[in-house]
Amino acid sequence: METLLNPSCNTATLAPYTPTGQNPWDVSKIKHAYRRLGFGATILEIDDALGLTPGQFIDNIVDTAEALPPTPAPFWANYAISSFGDFETENEQYIFNWRIQTGNDIIAEQLRGRLAFFWMNHFVTEIESVFYAPFMYQYYNKMQTFALGNFREFTRTMGLDNMMLLYLNGFENTNNNPNENYARELFELFTLGEGNGYTQQDIVEASRALTGYNHWLEPGADIYFDASTFDDGQKTIFGQMGNWDYNDVIDILFQEKETLIAAYICEKLYTFFVSPTVDALIRQDIIAPLAQTLINADFEMVPMLKQLFKSEHFFDERALGVVIKSPIDTIYNFTTEGSFFYDDTLIEAFLYYAGLMGQEVYDPPDVSGWQRDETWINASTLTGRWQLIELYIDYLFGNGYDTTLVDLARELSNDSNDPAYITEVVINHFVAKELHTTTDYDVATDIFKWEVPQNYYDTGQWNLNWTSAAFQVSLLLKHIARMPEFQLK
Numbered sequence: 001m002e003t004l005l006n007p008s009c010n011t012a013t014l015a016p017y018t019p020t021g022q023n024p025w026d027v028s029k030i031k032h033a034y035r036r037l038g039f040g041a042t043i044l045e046i047d048d049a050l051g052l053t054p055g056q057f058i059d060n061i062v063d064t065a066e067a068l069p070p071t072p073a074p075f076w077a078n079y080a081i082s083s084f085g086d087f088e089t090e091n092e093q094y095i096f097n098w099r100i101q102t103g104n105d106i107i108a109e110q111l112r113g114r115l116a117f118f119w120m121n122h123f124v125t126e127i128e129s130v131f132y133a134p135f136m137y138q139y140y141n142k143m144q145t146f147a148l149g150n151f152r153e154f155t156r157t158m159g160l161d162n163m164m165l166l167y168l169n170g171f172e173n174t175n176n177n178p179n180e181n182y183a184r185e186l187f188e189l190f191t192l193g194e195g196n197g198y199t200q201q202d203i204v205e206a207s208r209a210l211t212g213y214n215h216w217l218e219p220g221a222d223i224y225f226d227a228s229t230f231d232d233g234q235k236t237i238f239g240q241m242g243n244w245d246y247n248d249v250i251d252i253l254f255q256e257k258e259t260l261i262a263a264y265i266c267e268k269l270y271t272f273f274v275s276p277t278v279d280a281l282i283r284q285d286i287i288a289p290l291a292q293t294l295i296n297a298d299f300e301m302v303p304m305l306k307q308l309f310k311s312e313h314f315f316d317e318r319a320l321g322v323v324i325k326s327p328i329d330t331i332y333n334f335t336t337e338g339s340f341f342y343d344d345t346l347i348e349a350f351l352y353y354a355g356l357m358g359q360e361v362y363d364p365p366d367v368s369g370w371q372r373d374e375t376w377i378n379a380s381t382l383t384g385r386w387q388l389i390e391l392y393i394d395y396l397f398g399n400g401y402d403t404t405l406v407d408l409a410r411e412l413s414n415d416s417n418d419p420a421y422i423t424e425v426v427i428n429h430f431v432a433k434e435l436h437t438t439t440d441y442d443v444a445t446d447i448f449k450w451e452v453p454q455n456y457y458d459t460g461q462w463n464l465n466w467t468s469a470a471f472q473v474s475l476l477l478k479h480i481a482r483m484p485e486f487q488l489k
Contacts, residue, residue: 010275010282012316014289014307017054025054032320032432035489036273037061037309038110039332042339043411043429058309062148065111066302070144071101077141079134081220094133099361102140103347106361107332115147116140117328118272120362121369123158123190125167127362132163132220136362139163151265152299155190156250165213165223168367173211175231183207183249185367191253197260198238205235209244254299262291266304274314275322276373286313321432321488324373327354328361329489330385331392334481337430338408341401346392353388357381377487389481393474402470409473410464417463423448426476431485440483448476 019025030049034041038061041049049057076083076094084090106113120143127136139161146154158164159182165171173179183206187198212230216223225246235244238256242248254261267278267287278287286308294304308314325333331350335342342350351361358381364370396404412425423445428434435441449457450472456462463469480486 009277009279010313010316010318012312012318014286014311014313016310017312017315019054025050028320028433029054029315030057032315032489033057033061033309034110035329035333035432036314036323038114038336039107039329040334040336042336054315055310058306061111062302062306062309065109065115066148068109068112068144070141071105073141074098074101074137077134077137078222079220080216080218082218083220091131091133095127095131095136098133098136098140099351100344100347102361103351104344105144106328107336107342107347112144112147116143117361118269119143119147119154121364122268123154123161123164124364124367124369125161125163125362126364126366130163130166134220135161135163135166148302148305150298150300151261151294152250152254155186155254156247158190159186159210159246159250160213160223162223170210170213171223172214173207174214174229175208175211176229178204178207178211178231180204180207183210186249186253189368191261191264192257193260193264196264197257202237205237205244206249208233208235209237209249210246213246258295258299259291262294262299263287266290266294269305270308272372273308274319277322321485323489324376325487325489326370326372326376327357327359327381327385327388330487331388333489334389334392334430338404338477340392340396340404346395349391350388353384353391357384357388382487385487386478386482390478393477397470397474402474405470405473405477406464409469413464415464417460419449419457419462420445422464423476426473427480427483430477430480431483432488433485435483435485444476444479447479448472450475 017023027046027050030046031041034045034049052060074094074097076090081087106117109116120140123143125139130136142154142157142161146157159170164182168185169179169181173182180203183203186206187203188194192198208231212225212227213223214229215226230245232243234241237244237249237252240252240256244252263283267283270282270287270290271278290304290308293307294301297303313319328350331354334340335350354360355363358365358376359370393405396402408429409422409426412429413422416422420441424441427441427444450468452462452466452468452472
């Protein structure tokens with residue numbers, strides 16, 4: 001596994017990728033884009049993408065995500081506690097329901113789902129700390145609304161989000177009893193990075209300007225600004241003095257620190273979408289130009305995202321298969337790429353097992369979020385990945401969806417009866433790069449052939465219509481799920 005986790009240095013540029021005879025637009029690049037920008041693609045989606053240019057392909061993905069409306073609000077979206085009939089029971093049920101809704105959204109929405117989930121790990125809150133369904137929905141709605149929007153206005157909106165005001169103690173930040181928690185995380189985690197361009201005094205002064213959001217008409221209603229708890233004295237933030245309030249903090253922050261903010265956000269997006277490895281040359285040749293694009297667009301993110309996703313750098317061979325799948329990636333990519341059945345009951349199971357493996361939706365470990373990549377893999381979580389895929393395959397096989405396993409093998413192999421070829425194309429469909437040796441394919445072929453006598457293969461009598469074929473494909477898929485290469489995207 002170790003050799004797989006040390007990607008070669010990607011020296012390709014941000015120039016738009018233009019296919020050539022030596023560097024063609026092919027299935028591997030399309031799968032790479034779909035795995036990074038969403039959760040994989042079906043065979044039909046991959047075939048359709050081959051008919052587009054890389055630029056058209058990326059435009060379609062990004063423009064579709066940008067135009068996607070937020071998930072419709074549930075009837076309880078703006079409840080106060082008094083609006084519930086039986087608060088304890090209903091609130092817990094609504095939270096459960098909204099996790100399932102979110103799980104469905106993330107897998108179905110491709111880039112918008114991917115980015116909404118990314119931002120949930122940036123502007124972090126924890127539902128277990130607040131445990132209030134209306135605030136959970138309102139928070140998620142902002143993730144969707146701003147997923148590809150203006151980062152400055154996204155930041156401005158999140159500081160006044162009801163869930164955030166409770167989670168990071170803004171609700172407790174008053175002129176008589178200041179709380180620095182949100183101001184610190186605003187700089188350290190949300191915009192600048194730890195110790196980057198701010199001082200403790202900036203935190204103190206900013207926290208004074210963030211006071212006043214301390215009241216609601218009743219518990220569970222919107223938190224609103226009250227001038228009586230606002231510190232209306234002079235504050236000095238990043239060298240500017242005035243009677244600054246919440247909006248002034250955001251304005252001054254983005255005026256004075258735009259270069260640092262843009263570089264911080266672009267690097268975080270780069271490590272998520274391209275590679276966890278960033279060095280001085282990447283910062284100079286890739287991150288800095290992306291940051292300038294973000295600044296030039298007044299912090300609208302779409303131009304910067306398109307520049308990255310269309311680039312030679314993103315599509316470079318050395319960018320393929322260098323990111324470790326998260327638990328959600330592991331099951332969602334497998335489901336999508338296999339065109340396998342799922343419903344709300346299975347989404348519940350997927351989210352449950354992802355939580356056991358360290359990725360509980362709406363509950364990152366702390367305000368710094370999941371650290372991703374190598375932190376996803378240890379002895380227990382690796383076996384958990386195998387078990388989840390195996391349980392899912394067994395569910396499909398035992399609940400009337402076994403034919404979908406054969407359909408996948410048949411479509412990928414053009415209904416071949418050659419077990420070695422079937423094995424090869426099924427493996428290559430689910431991994432970012434081909435296996436290292438032919439021996440690896442030979443071992444997998446032997447597993448796929450199962451107990452069918454060799455002479456049936458030798459004479460060509462065996463084919464994918466055999467009654468054992470679905471079980472054989474299930475064995476192969478379980479073997480693939482245990483491959484080191486399967487853990488990468």
